[in-house]
Amino acid sequence: MSEALKEGPRMLPYVSAITEGVRQVLQEQDNAFVAGEDVGQAGSVFGYYQGLLAEFGDRRIVDTPISEKGIIGLGVGAAATGCRPIIDVMFMDFLGECMDEVANQMAKMRFMFGGGATLPVTVLTMAGAGMNLAAQHSQSWEAFLAHLPGVKVLMPSNAYDAKGMIIAAARDDNPVFVVMNKMSLAMQCEVPAEMYEVPLGKAAVVREGTGFSIFAMGRMVHEALAAAKTLEGLGVDCEVVDVRSIQPFDSETAVASIKKTHRALVVHEAVRFGGFGGEIVAQLQEEAFDYLDAPIARVGAPFSPVPYSPALEKLYIPNAERIVAEVKKVLGI
Amino acid sequence: MAKNITNKTLIDLHACMVRIRRFEEEAGKLMEDGKIPGALHLYVGQEAVAAGVMAHLSNKDQITSTHRGHGHVIAKGGQFSPMFAELYGKSTGYCKGKGGSMHISNMALGILGANGIVGGGPPIAMGAAFSNKFRKTKQVAVTFFGDGASNEGSFHEAANMAALYQLPCVFVCENNGFGEYTRQTNHQAVTDVADRAAGYGMPGVVVDGMDVMAVYEAAEAAIKRARAGDGPTLLECKTYRYYDHVGVRGMGLTYRTDEEVDAWKQRDAINSFEAVLLKQGVLTAKKIENVYARADEEIKEGVAFAESSPFPTEEDLLEDVYFVGATS
Incomplete structure (x- = not known):
């Protein structure tokens, strides 16, 4: 140490x-x-x-x-x-x-x-x-x-x-x-050299904010952080939650975030339709409906197999720009 | 008959087959009477395979079974009361009523489950055999599967890996001539599933699955070989299912003739073994009668136990989905 x-x-x-x-x-x-x-x-x-x-x-x-x-x-x-x-x-x-x-x-x-x-x-x-x-x-x-x-x-x-x-x-x-x-x-x-555990069933708030919650999974956490930086320039103070544990899902952290920000977006690299983001949205409306000031947005891949061509793959994978665009849409800015 | 087999072993083999036969006949009746819910795939006709193989296994050895698994469970030491309770869906069953006929299991008896998926067992048994070798125990894992399952990729992958790693694993194919309702000649081009063993670099052996001594002797060699660290064997037992794929007369389908069934019954494993035992003076008619009487007594007790046992409750519904507690 x-x-x-x-x-x-x-x-x-x-x-x-x-x-x-x-x-x-x-x-x-x-x-x-x-x-x-x-x-x-x-x-x-x-x-x-x-x-x-x-x-x-x-x-x-x-x-x-x-x-x-x-x-x-x-x-x-x-x-x-x-x-x-x-x-x-x-x-x-x-x-x-x-x-x-x-x-x-x-x-x-x-x-x-x-x-x-x-x-x-x-x-x-x-x-x-x-x-x-x-x-x-x-x-x-x-x-x-x-x-x-x-x-x-x-x-x-x-x-x-x-x-x-x-x-x-x-x-x-x-x-x-x-x-x-x-x-x-x-x-x-x-990364510490010693053994340590990241507990199952615990999300991580990787950026604190008060104006908007972004729930991101896997590599999309980094895109969400980049989006939050852009949005900061537009006066939106984003909280980014790294979901980390899909099952068990940490709804407590998600609900706590939404109670603070009242608006949210979920993002994952998987196809948007039927993706885990839908489960997060459902749980938030069940548990925190009264705290929501806007519909929860979703960003995911389009309903298509992953394309090969670099030109197409770039269009396919969700990124910070798409997150920013969706957040702006929710906020009407 | 082999010389080195004790009378006790012969008597045990006989009793094992009788217990299976009577359990299954009773279970079939209870299902037809609507007392047992769900689907039962009954083992009647195939008793010699479970009895002959399991005679060489201890509780520490593992098996994976099939959807037609009651016979394996009984031969591996399963008791009638928790078995009937499981079939009834009661909380006192081997799986607390959560598995039913197709998933009867008991880890203490080395039963890694019957399996509702055709071909589900071989990869699991191969994994148990890997574990036995890894942990340097002398345990053997035996997987039972049918001619139908021998067409599943899971069987082929498990066989290849078991041979590759020289695992203490025995693949027992119970070839009863049908994959569900489809005759073997309509589902595979080979006559002997054991031929496939050559493709994996393991011995393939065919035995008469209606002859309990033939199964006993072939299984002994295969299990000894596995236990000695010399690798897996594919043992094919040619047998026959007297009842339908599901239930007793199932859906009344005309996929086989009564004459065919009767011809196999002429070679019934229990009857022919009893004739030998009587001739050799190992058992008397009276003693054989007692074996049936004891099995029937066990059935009576088992059914009464199942019927008087409670159903699982709402509190049990979500229990056992995950291990909950201190992790190691």
């Missing part, structure tokens, strides 16, 4: 924060292991397991075939019998290959067994557009997962949260999905 103070803030990119979180979990929990495609020899296509095979060996860093049903099944079966697996699903889009293992087995086993089974399994997966990877390697499916009773869903927007959420997820005795963002991998912030 004192060393860190002397040397100033310890900055770490998102990618290294993931590595550090996983490493510390493996050090702490003897029955934890990582399994997934290209996690060992390759150290993940995103680079975040680099060095872990050398450090922990192939008993605990397990390269798997390209077999998502098998990989999730491995996680479910191992978690139910005394292990604490960390399962890597390289791209979130690949959950399509194992939706039964996720939705019908992992999510339901504890309930169907009348509480008999405990499944301490963590799934790390990569979401998001922005790298011209087209329709099957760019999606944000957190709303799919949040709709499944039995799993928890986290979305770290920054390196600090990525590490702390991985640790919290791995220590939780439930299936937890940590939905990370591939465009954030190089993004740095201060």
Whole structure:
């Protein structure tokens, strides 16, 4: 601690924060292991397991075939019998290959067994557009997962949260999905060297304000902060809430914010129609209707698969400009 | 019959098959009488498979079962009272009434669940086998599935990974000739599902699933191999389902003839085993009668227990969705 103070803030990119979180979990929990495609020899296509095979060996860093049903099944079966697996699903889009293992087995086993089974399994997966990877390697499916009773869903927007959420997820005795963002991998912030948890079910107010609430998820938190800066120049004092925990959702923090600002917008990278933003809007009108001075706006991707062309993808992904435009529309400015 | 098998084992195998048969016959009646809600997929006809395989497993070994799972649960040590209570949807059932017939499970008995999804079990059993190897135990995980499930990708992925990692896993295919109502010849081009084992680099064995001793001996070899760390085996047991896919006479569909069913009944696993046991003097007619009487007594107690048990209440509805409590 004192060393860190002397040397100033310890900055770490998102990618290294993931590595550090996983490493510390493996050090702490003897029955934890990582399994997934290209996690060992390759150290993940995103680079975040680099060095872990050398450090922990192939008993605990397990390269798997390209077999998502098998990989999730491995996680479910191992978690139910005394292990604490960390399962890597390289791209979130690949959950399509194992939706039964996720939705019908992992999510339901504890309930169907009348509480008999405990499944301490963590799934790390990569979401998001922005790298011209087209329709099957760019999606944000957190709303799919949040709709499944039995799993928890986290979305770290920054390196600090990525590490702390991985640790919290791995220590939780439930299936937890940590939905990370591939465009954030190089993004740095201060990350303590010691183990710490970002608690599940807690949103973070990342910018305080009194005039307007922006509820943002994943990478959109940074777009929301940029939008807030622009809006500040127009005299709008925005509060930005990083939703962070999709399931369980922290409605308390959301309601507290709306009671202060009376106007809000939700933003996520996922398709707007049927997105998790709709759930947030519904909960706010249920719990804080009397505090609302305007309809709650929503910003999300258009109802289309993610396009490949850089020209189209740029138009597709929500950004600060669109947030600003929607806020201005609500305020009539 | 193999020489090294004790009379006690023979008697246990017989009793196990009888308990399954009688449980299922009774469950079918209770369903038709409207006492048991939902859908039951009954195991009558296939008893030799569950009995022959489970004879080699302890409570520490794990199984994954299927939608037709009562037989597996009974053979793995399941008691009738909590089983009937589960079928009735009562809070005293193995799953507190939350799972029902298709999800009966008990972790203490190593039953990682019946499964309502065809092909749902193999990846989970493979994961349990991975865990057994990872934790350096001598436990074996056995997955039961049908000829229908052998066409699901989940089976193939699990088989490949189990062989790749040389896991203590046994794949028991109960080939009863039908995927739901579709005849095997209409759902796969192979005759022997065991042929598929070669594609994964594991042994494939075909046995007569109506012959409990054949199943017992083949399962012994496969389970010993798994326990010794030599990897998985695909064991295909050719068997037959006397009742329909669902219920007893189900929807009255004409997908097979009575003559076909009767021909299989001529080879009934229990009858033919009883003939052998009588001939060898292992059991007498009176003793066999007692086995049925004891099973019927168990049924009587189980049904009474289920009927007098309370239904779960509103407070139970949201319990067990998540683990709540101190995390490790």
